[in-house]
Amino acid sequence: xxxxxxxxxxxxxxxxxxxxxxxxxxxxxxxxxxxxxxxxxxxxxxxxxxxxxxxxxxxxxxxxxxxxxxxxxxxxxxxxxxxxxxxxxxxxxxxxxxxxxxxxxxxxxxxxxxxxxxxxxxxxxxxxxxxxxxxxxxxxxxxxxxxxxxxxxxxxxxxxxxxxxxxxxxxxxxxxxxxxxxxxxxxxxxxxxxxxxxxxxxxxxxxxxxxxxxxxxxxxxxxxxxxxxxxxxxxxxxxxxxxxxxxxxxxxxxxxxxxxxxxxxxx
Numbered sequence: 001x002x003x004x005x006x007x008x009x010x011x012x013x014x015x016x017x018x019x020x021x022x023x024x025x026x027x028x029x030x031x032x033x034x035x036x037x038x039x040x041x042x043x044x045x046x047x048x049x050x051x052x053x054x055x056x057x058x059x060x061x062x063x064x065x066x067x068x069x070x071x072x073x074x075x076x077x078x079x080x081x082x083x084x085x086x087x088x089x090x091x092x093x094x095x096x097x098x099x100x101x102x103x104x105x106x107x108x109x110x111x112x113x114x115x116x117x118x119x120x121x122x123x124x125x126x127x128x129x130x131x132x133x134x135x136x137x138x139x140x141x142x143x144x145x146x147x148x149x150x151x152x153x154x155x156x157x158x159x160x161x162x163x164x165x166x167x168x169x170x171x172x173x174x175x176x177x178x179x180x181x182x183x184x185x186x187x188x189x190x191x192x193x194x195x196x197x198x199x200x201x202x203x204x205x206x207x208x209x210x211x212x213x214x215x216x217x218x219x220x221x222x223x224x225x226x227x228x229x230x231x232x233x234x235x236x237x238x239x240x241x242x243x244x245x246x247x248x249x250x251x252x253x254x255x256x257x258x259x260x261x262x263x264x265x266x267x
Contacts, residue, residue: 028046029050029059029062030045030046030049030062031064032064033066036064036102037064037141037145044146045142048146048149049061049062049149052149052152052156055153056153056156057089057094057114058089058095058096058113059095059097060096060152061082061087061096061098062097062098064101065099065100066102066103067101067104068104068106074099074264075110077108078097078099078108078264079108079260081097082097082112083258087112088112088113089113093112094112094113094115095112096110097109097111104266106264106265107133107264107265108262109124109262109264111124111253112261116253118155118156118158118164119253120165120252121252121261122166122251123155124262124263126165127151131147131148136267166251166252167251
């Protein structure tokens, strides 16, 4: 009940400030009710977002508010705004929404429909951690949002071509997987045998601690003397063990019960 009331307050604030007579469908792809962006910056971002939306048939939206009531979770608020203001392209309402709460220094990225395909969990992490959040932490809001739109277009193009940006298609992630596989092979083929050999030597050494050096060889000669009558070298068998190193590339998108995927946090 508390979350519902909080969401209603946020939505009501958006409605009052943006346009009292506007319906939910009248929101632009870029909405800033805080004055964080200049008019020129708003114009540039809106033109880019509209172009990407029409080209890839997937909404690429931005919503900026001043603060969330009671420091609610940004993911929850962004999801409610997406639904309340009818974001999403076509009948499946495909899209991605980047949400900012300036005073709270909170962010959220939520995706729906085809947006879930284009913006995988790994893709969101890379976009946010490597590109967007560093700019937000330096208060470069316009640059952060420009990067968001540029990366969104890149991810959408890859998804439309049938290869969404994920662990299996990210060169950096693939390189890390190859390095991990190499280290595993190195451990199996070289380090592990050396450890086993060292362990065997330690066991042999511990068994020899009770031995006393003999000054003569009489203890090793049986009664009646030693008589060698026959000598044979026989090769019995050889055992070879091969271990297959298998690497798995996990990826995909985690979707909640309402059909959204996303990530939120603070910067």
